[in-house]
Amino acid sequence: xxxxxxxxxxxxxxxxxxxxxxxxxxxxxxxxxxxxxxxxxxxxxxxxxxxxxxxxxxxxxxxxxxxxxxxxxxxxxxxxxxxxxxxxxxxxxxxxxxxxxxxxxxxxxxxxxxxxxxxxxxxxxxxxxxxxxxxxxxxxxxxxxxxxxxxxxxxxxxxxxxxxxxxxxxxxxxxxxxxxxxxxxxxxxxxxxxxxxxxxxxxxxxxxxxxxxxxxxxxxxxxxxxxxxxxxxxxxxxxxxxxxxxxxxxxxxxxxxxxxxxxxxxxxxxxxxxxxxxxxxxxxxxxxxxxxxxxxxxxxxxxxxxxxxxxxxxxxxxxxxxxxxxxxxxxxxxxxxxxxxxxxxxxxxxxxxxxxxxxxxxxxxxxxxxxxxxxxxxxxxxxxxxxxxxxxxxxxxxxxxxxxxxxxxxxxxxxxxxxxxxxxxxxxxxxxxxxxxxxxxxxxxxxxxxxxxxxxxxxxxxxxxxxxxxxxxxxxxxxxxx
Numbered sequence: 001x002x003x004x005x006x007x008x009x010x011x012x013x014x015x016x017x018x019x020x021x022x023x024x025x026x027x028x029x030x031x032x033x034x035x036x037x038x039x040x041x042x043x044x045x046x047x048x049x050x051x052x053x054x055x056x057x058x059x060x061x062x063x064x065x066x067x068x069x070x071x072x073x074x075x076x077x078x079x080x081x082x083x084x085x086x087x088x089x090x091x092x093x094x095x096x097x098x099x100x101x102x103x104x105x106x107x108x109x110x111x112x113x114x115x116x117x118x119x120x121x122x123x124x125x126x127x128x129x130x131x132x133x134x135x136x137x138x139x140x141x142x143x144x145x146x147x148x149x150x151x152x153x154x155x156x157x158x159x160x161x162x163x164x165x166x167x168x169x170x171x172x173x174x175x176x177x178x179x180x181x182x183x184x185x186x187x188x189x190x191x192x193x194x195x196x197x198x199x200x201x202x203x204x205x206x207x208x209x210x211x212x213x214x215x216x217x218x219x220x221x222x223x224x225x226x227x228x229x230x231x232x233x234x235x236x237x238x239x240x241x242x243x244x245x246x247x248x249x250x251x252x253x254x255x256x257x258x259x260x261x262x263x264x265x266x267x268x269x270x271x272x273x274x275x276x277x278x279x280x281x282x283x284x285x286x287x288x289x290x291x292x293x294x295x296x297x298x299x300x301x302x303x304x305x306x307x308x309x310x311x312x313x314x315x316x317x318x319x320x321x322x323x324x325x326x327x328x329x330x331x332x333x334x335x336x337x338x339x340x341x342x343x344x345x346x347x348x349x350x351x352x353x354x355x356x357x358x359x360x361x362x363x364x365x366x367x368x369x370x371x372x373x374x375x376x377x378x379x380x381x382x383x384x385x386x387x388x389x390x391x392x393x394x395x396x397x398x399x400x401x402x403x404x405x406x407x408x409x410x411x412x413x414x415x416x417x418x419x420x421x422x423x424x425x426x427x428x429x430x431x432x433x434x435x436x437x438x439x440x441x442x443x444x445x446x447x448x449x450x451x452x453x454x455x456x457x458x459x460x461x462x463x464x465x466x467x468x469x470x471x472x473x474x475x476x477x478x479x480x481x482x
Contacts, residue, residue: 045077
């Protein structure tokens with residue numbers, strides 16, 4: 001029967017052949033061409049209103065650009081725990097939003113797919129465009145063993161918010177000795193002098209207007225250490241350098257603001273009664289915080305007039321910065337679809353939309369930063385209140401006061417030097433916990449704020465970090481760090 005012409009085959013033979021083909025299809029299907037999953041899973045954290053960007057513009061925009069592809073969008077409150085739980089079960093999203101402080105640990109655990117091979121496989125012009133748009137200071141900290149495992153979405157910056165009305169009031173009262181608005185030329189001493197002079201007290205000694213304020217957490221101490229000329233880590237990331245003189249100088253400068261009476265630190269996070277609330281109410285002249293606070297102040301205090309300047313410089317003209325990244329799970333069901341989705345969300349158009357909608361941080365895209373589009377933002381309208389906004393728009397007239405400093409922070413200095421430094425490394429979260437404790441312990445006892453105490457606290461923190469690193473290395477069968 002095998003060699004008989006088709007016209008001579010019997011109905012029974014056709015049925016048998018069809019049965020055999022169907023059987024072979026069931027047996028061999030897993031080893032044939034793999035079937036793409038029904039949807040690409042995209043995971044983010046954030047506020048519900050941010051769905052208007054990540055879901056409605058990113059996920060739905062990708063679907064529109066790739067007909068037949070569906071993106072399953074999920075927003076979770078505790079993504080770090082979920083990522084780890086998924087990883088232990090051999091699962092993971094096609095597109096993962098993650099923090100730079102978690103990046104190195106996720107790479108070590110094998111949670112992220114390496115991107116280097118796919119980047120190298122791109123046409124040269126596309127590869128140059130992709131990597132050339134990312135500020136080098138954001139890209140280089142992500143290289144591990146010569147490879148990249150994520151690409152940056154943004155870079156939150158540390159800036160000096162100030163209330164021009166309080167400066168103007170002081171200058172009217174002291175026309176012979178006015179205080180200029182903060183600028184990129186300001187130094188630590190300019191900040192200290194202005195903070196002391198702008199502080200106003202009642203006859204009973206109560207502070208009516210504080211010259212300076214900030215939240216006590218890990219960013220400020222890292223910021224001032226870097227500005228003092230210090231470093232957080234040795235090049236190999238296995239030994240910290242916070243026990244040097246620059247770190248002690250940073251602590252002593254902060255203590256000088258307390259001794260001058262221009263700053264009364266509180267050891268609470270920002271909130272309804274915290275430093276940010278006092279700035280919003282007009283009771284603080286200068287406030288050091290992240291770029292994410294600008295739309296927050298506009299929402300909470302529509303009548304507040306404020307501007308933002310680069311942080312006053314110390315020995316170095318640098319500032320602390322952060323970054324949010326996009327990566328692909330090592331267990332992604334559709335790596336090729338995931339790579340297409342990642343490239344989509346970091347492209348110029350989506351980077352413009354990120355700034356246009358949220359304004360919490362400048363996008364990690366030099367093309368957008370240097371474009372006209374960065375000079376204004378549409379914000380996010382409130383769907384429940386016509387005419388109101390969840391994220392206020394920024395007209396171009398406000399660019400110089402509220403966003404020009406971000407362009408300076410994200411672009412290299414005249415000599416190509418980096419201005420915004422993003423701390424990253426396998427043990428960075430451990431160091432940040434220790435530094436937060438050091439800053440609080442030092443400032444809680446201003447009467448004991450001496451250089452010797454600063455050195456003791458920093459040495460103790462460094463010793464604890466090194467002990468934890470060496471314990472971790474022993475658990476991996478490695479020798480202690482040299």
